[in-house]
Amino acid sequence: IRFYKEDASAVVTVKAGTVIQTERINGRVYELAITEDVVIASGTASALLPVKATGTGGAYNLAPGYYRILPVAVDGISHVASEENWLTVPGADEESDDELRERCRNQFNLVGNYHTDAVYRSMIAGVAGLSIDRIFFEHEAPRGPGTANAYLLLDSGVASAPFVDAVNDYINTQGHHGHGDDMQCYAMPETLHDLVVTVWVRNLNNISDDEQKRLKDGIENLIRCAFRENTDYDVRRTWPYSRFSFSQLGREIHKNFPVTESLNFSLDDIASELNVPRLKSLVVSIENE
Structure with a gap:
């Protein structure tokens, strides 16, 4: 995980056991911990630090950008982020x-x-x-x-x-x-897709701002799960040599978020060859029905 310093000229020590978290995904927060003390020398603006998941399983194999929260501030560190190719040894689930x-x-x-x-x-x-x-x-x-x-x-x-x-x-x-x-x-080779999703909800004014945010975040995380960025929802995922159905994705959103009245996706179904469809960008908006 890359740690960014507030002042590149400072010497910053990050202790073993320092925790990096995700935001809550379907009610769960995932954590990584630094495996050894690391000193980031003066003149170095950022550094990649070794981490290990605090639990077991493939659910920790999240896409770049998910791990970015320091629950306890580290002196001299402004922010952290998981980058491309951050995963060196993936977690695995018990065999089904x-x-x-x-x-x-x-x-x-x-x-x-x-x-x-x-x-x-x-x-x-x-x-x-x-x-x-x-x-x-x-x-x-x-x-x-x-x-x-x-x-x-x-x-x-x-x-x-x-x-x-x-x-x-x-x-x-x-x-x-x-x-x-x-x-x-x-x-696996990837195809990248820009997806815009509009969600209509009846009587949106009766839903608080916090509830609207949870709804938007939940739908976004479910869609990202379908595109293999997390594993927190039981949804049909993208596969090579397959057709990804947005009508099926819509049914899964309706099932998990019953307040949803209607949905619109900016893309048609995605037919894949020896590649896996992934998201280049995702925009979810909540509108009043």
């Missing part, structure tokens, strides 16, 4: 029954001496802590004869460079690949 079923099915394809998709899928899942349905292959020699690519998809956040590098190191540098194979892992 469906994920176990898929992994067992994949194991039956491992027999034999050849490095098939099943072998690489099992290997990558073991190193990365991903369920096997989040690993996608590209064949037909994308980088020349004997090559194949694998693309990794996280439930939330992004597959950052250090994380992907660690998987490639295991497969290639440490020699866990088939003879003559050239397998490279990458973060």
